[in-house]
Amino acid sequence: MNGRVIVIGLGLIGGSLALCIKKEHNEATIVGFDINKEQSRLAKMLGVIDEIAETIEDSAIDANLIIIAAPVNETKEILQMLAKLPLHPDVIITDTGSTKRKIVESTASLKDRGITFIGGHPMAGSHKSGVSAAKEILFENAFYLLTPDNQIEEAKVERLKCWLLGTKAKFLTITPENHDYLTGIVSHFPHIIAASIVRQTEKLSASESLIPRLAAGGFRDITRIASSSPEMWKDILLHNREILIGLLNQWQEEMNGVKGLLENEDSPAILNYFNQAKQFRDGLPMKEKGAIPAFYDLYVDIPDYPGVISEITGYLAKEDISITNIRILETREDINGVLVISFQTEEDRYKAERCIETYSNFQTSIGS
Numbered sequence: 001m002n003g004r005v006i007v008i009g010l011g012l013i014g015g016s017l018a019l020c021i022k023k024e025h026n027e028a029t030i031v032g033f034d035i036n037k038e039q040s041r042l043a044k045m046l047g048v049i050d051e052i053a054e055t056i057e058d059s060a061i062d063a064n065l066i067i068i069a070a071p072v073n074e075t076k077e078i079l080q081m082l083a084k085l086p087l088h089p090d091v092i093i094t095d096t097g098s099t100k101r102k103i104v105e106s107t108a109s110l111k112d113r114g115i116t117f118i119g120g121h122p123m124a125g126s127h128k129s130g131v132s133a134a135k136e137i138l139f140e141n142a143f144y145l146l147t148p149d150n151q152i153e154e155a156k157v158e159r160l161k162c163w164l165l166g167t168k169a170k171f172l173t174i175t176p177e178n179h180d181y182l183t184g185i186v187s188h189f190p191h192i193i194a195a196s197i198v199r200q201t202e203k204l205s206a207s208e209s210l211i212p213r214l215a216a217g218g219f220r221d222i223t224r225i226a227s228s229s230p231e232m233w234k235d236i237l238l239h240n241r242e243i244l245i246g247l248l249n250q251w252q253e254e255m256n257g258v259k260g261l262l263e264n265e266d267s268p269a270i271l272n273y274f275n276q277a278k279q280f281r282d283g284l285p286m287k288e289k290g291a292i293p294a295f296y297d298l299y300v301d302i303p304d305y306p307g308v309i310s311e312i313t314g315y316l317a318k319e320d321i322s323i324t325n326i327r328i329l330e331t332r333e334d335i336n337g338v339l340v341i342s343f344q345t346e347e348d349r350y351k352a353e354r355c356i357e358t359y360s361n362f363q364t365s366i367g368s
């Protein structure tokens, strides 16, 4: 498709969407705006956008598609500001916010003017922020939730899906209320739990300095998302507070139940507790982004001798397998080191696992 697309908020999500749109619609012009000028400059330098917009006002006027990929509170403010501008009558405005009810409510003035707003939420992401973490394949196979008002013409929804074709996501239409209930359960609430586990651990570490050094695989897996942007999550929680308060009440009951099982030393019930959790977890769809890691990490246990990292990267280079990131887990320095290598795709990670197995005796695992 041809036209002008403006992306407001050039972080992980805005940057990734810009890349997807450019890939699918090469002839379109992608204009980017971010309140942080450094992000705009970086986005242009990385080829994520074609042009930098100096203000939203100037660039939105002739846009065919406006994507707001800013934090949820800012998204509301931007929508209210757009409602005052002389926009192209055929423009489609969408957002990427993790909550929908309050955002959709703030579009009343746009709606009164007959301007199309279709709430959007790509259900894939990461704990990383900023345009430097943006990638074209971020949304592949993920659900992309859309919350069009029932007055929006189907053709407009189809046009938006066409713009977003390069995401290779699976579109699903739901109401804003249902959206906030479902994402409250599978996304917002787990972020609270992850942060609470980390905070409890931090408090207990004050009297036990070994704790941070022992926190290894399991702790890291369940708390990865506690490294997400605190600013972003503060607003998400406040947008969805009623649902989250309900879930916290249920969780407290659940925890009281577990406490009861322990107090009563109810061995069969404890076994059953873990069995049921395992069955549900193991049955989650693995091909969908929601259930697999956002970055395809491979963990390699490495002995401590000079040159071991270049040895492993050498094996991967030999088989032409590209890596996107490499780091050492410091917490396990005192036993062997653990090298974490990230790949763009699950297939690359699989090839790397086979490659390292073929050329060495290093133990690998995918850590999930």
Ligand SMILES: NC(=O)c1ccc[n+]([C@@H]2O[C@H](COP(=O)([O-])OP(=O)(O)OC[C@H]3O[C@@H](n4cnc5c(N)ncnc54)[C@H](O)[C@@H]3O)[C@@H](O)[C@H]2O)c1
Pocket: 008, 009, 010, 011, 012, 013, 014, 033, 034, 035, 036, 039, 069, 070, 071, 072, 074, 075, 078, 096, 097, 098, 099, 121, 122, 123, 124, 125, 126, 127, 128, 129, 130, 131, 229, 232, 236
């Ligand atoms: N991170 C995720 O996993 C994820 C996944 C799906 C949806 N989302 C949602 O997408 C949105 C963006 O998240 P992200 O992860 O890309 O965050 P991010 O922090 O990587 O990027 C947000 C960008 O918005 C910019 N910004 C803030 N206020 C602005 C304003 N008033 N005008 C213009 N730019 C502004 C910031 O400078 C930043 O560059 C959020 O609403 C978030 O809830 C996040």
Ligand SMILES: O=C(O)C(=O)C[C@]1(C(=O)O)C=C[C@@H](O)C=C1
Pocket: 097, 098, 122, 123, 124, 125, 126, 127, 128, 186, 187, 188, 225, 228, 294
């Ligand atoms: O993978 C992660 O780090 C995420 O937290 C991604 C995640 C999620 O909770 O699944 C976070 C917020 C979004 O709105 C959608 C996706």
